[in-house]
Amino acid sequence: MNERTREYLRGRFGDHYRRSDIALPPAASAREWGFIPFTAGPGTTMIRHKSLLDLGDLSAFLVDTCPRHVYFSAGQYDDPGTRPMEDKEWRGSDLVFDLDGDHLPNVDPEADTYAEMLSACKDALLRLLGFLHDDFGFDSEQLSVVFSGGRGYHVHVRTESVRTLGRDARREIVEYVLGAGIDDIDRLTRTETVAGMGRSTPAEKKTLKTDGGWGRRVHDRLVALTESVQTAEKAGAIEQLRAFDGIGEKGAAKLYETMTERPAEIIAGNLDAAGRYTPKLAQQLFEQAVAEDSVPIDEPVTTDVNRLIRLPGSLHGGSGLLVTPLDHEEIEAFDPFEDAVPSTFEDAEIRIETEQAVELGRIGEERDKIPAGNHTVQESVGVFLMARGRAEKAPE
Incomplete structure (x- = not known):
């Protein structure tokens, strides 16, 4: 990502946050916060061990900082902004499940399109919700479902019965959902x-x-x-x-x-x-x-009581899509390529440069293959390709 592209995305992410009213998670002040800024170079820098008090007003922080990614912790602490971890004084954690489409056994990230990968991931999500409802007895009010904005979905279980579960107990839940350890x-x-x-x-x-x-x-x-x-x-x-x-x-x-x-x-x-x-x-x-x-959940996410997870309502810096909270009755009809496209990026067109042809799949209203070269595209498409490293912002 070159400097022109990075500054363009940073500015448009800021425009999105100016238009947004993002809800805080429960017990927000007891959670650790982290973010990844739009930094130069090929790598990323995670800034974490921040409390909500350190960030100040969340909306103002997002507008001023325009982060590429925003996270909060599954865990709650007496002193969430301190370090090392053991000094935070852990109180308990949400039970979090992470599903990534490119980790599913029936998905080939090299051959399957982004849309096909997310469709398979939604099927896995519905199976996971079946386990949580039918086998563990959680009701919909205790489950928060979120499209991650990237490769899949997150499910947060927030109830007193799981808050103080340790890593071993959480690993048993993972093994049950995977069908592991029941070989006879x-x-x-x-x-x-x-x-x-x-x-x-x-x-x-x-x-x-x-x-x-x-x-x-x-x-x-x-x-x-x-x-x-x-x-x-x-x-x-x-x-x-x-x-x-x-x-x-x-x-x-x-x-x-x-x-x-x-x-x-x-x-x-x-x-x-x-x-x-x-x-x-x-x-x-x-x-x-x-x-x-069985559901191929990401075991380290569920067993890690200190895990940071994406903030619903924020933008995913690797796609430009919205980290979208979902009501349970919305899941079946949810289409990430329409419902998670930020309104900020829907109405304008921009010029982008691509070194290689890009198989777009489907984002917003566009469904075509983009050849190499300089092209005018819907802004949501351009942001998606630039965030994924498949295009650069063309000079005006």
């Missing part, structure tokens, strides 16, 4: 001793936990498979069951018999319903559930 279906079952059943000694009965969590996800798949088998021709159903590893002709026939003649046992989560084949099938359905339902 036995972890999702309950075992009880039952008498009779034609035996001279008591026997153990294994039942899948179906009331929630990963057990419910496996059970949902088991029930769906049973329903599919029931509606298929026998030959096709047998073939469908044989597609699972370790399920041969005999095992498929046993499962088919159970699913069509005694489906209530499957619906009840009975893992002994088809002998040794039911747990073998359930194990593979669990692995499928982890592959499809």
Whole structure:
């Protein structure tokens, strides 16, 4: 980024902040603040260990400083502006989740467009919210969802039940959402001793936990498979069951018999319903559930009680997009390339220079590929490309 581009962006970021009324996070004065200015050179300089008292009025600070990035801490402290960290006297922290589109297993940052990456990230966000609602019992009032302005989304959990959780407890939450550490279906079952059943000694009965969590996800798949088998021709159903590893002709026939003649046992989560084949099938359905339902959150963000996170309402210095807080009912329809474009950059056109052709994808109203050279573009597009290092501001 050359000096002309840097000063242009700095000035326009300042114009945005003059027009904005940015809300403070809860307990703002107990949090550490940090920012990255528009500095010369290829690197960036983080200025942190600031309290809100150090910054003064937030709106005035943003207008005067025009930072490239703005952050506040997940943690709350007695003395947030001091250093080192241990002298701040930690009180507790929000539970924060970070989803980055270019870190998702089904995204190729080299091949997928920015829009495709963010679409995949929204899918992951919805899965994460499912975990937080269904598995952990948080309601929408306790969850703050934010488009990061860059590669994905942040979710802040703010409730007394999580504030004082340490790193180890937060890591357990991460592992649960990732489906890590549950490598055996036995972890999702309950075992009880039952008498009779034609035996001279008591026997153990294994039942899948179906009331929630990963057990419910496996059970949902088991029930769906049973329903599919029931509606298929026998030959096709047998073939469908044989597609699972370790399920041969005999095992498929046993499962088919159970699913069509005694489906209530499957619906009840009975893992002994088809002998040794039911747990073998359930194990593979669990692995499928982890592959499809787990959420690849950024573990260091969630486990770090001192983490700095982007300020909603600020601008992301790597895209020029708005760090956008979202109501839960807005998430499905949210389009970052329309809804996170600052109004400051919507109405004007500017000249930019590009050394290489740029596959724009979609920002604002423009959806074209920009060839190398000097071009007039919508300002939101120009700011996006300049902030990402794909273009420079052309001389007037």
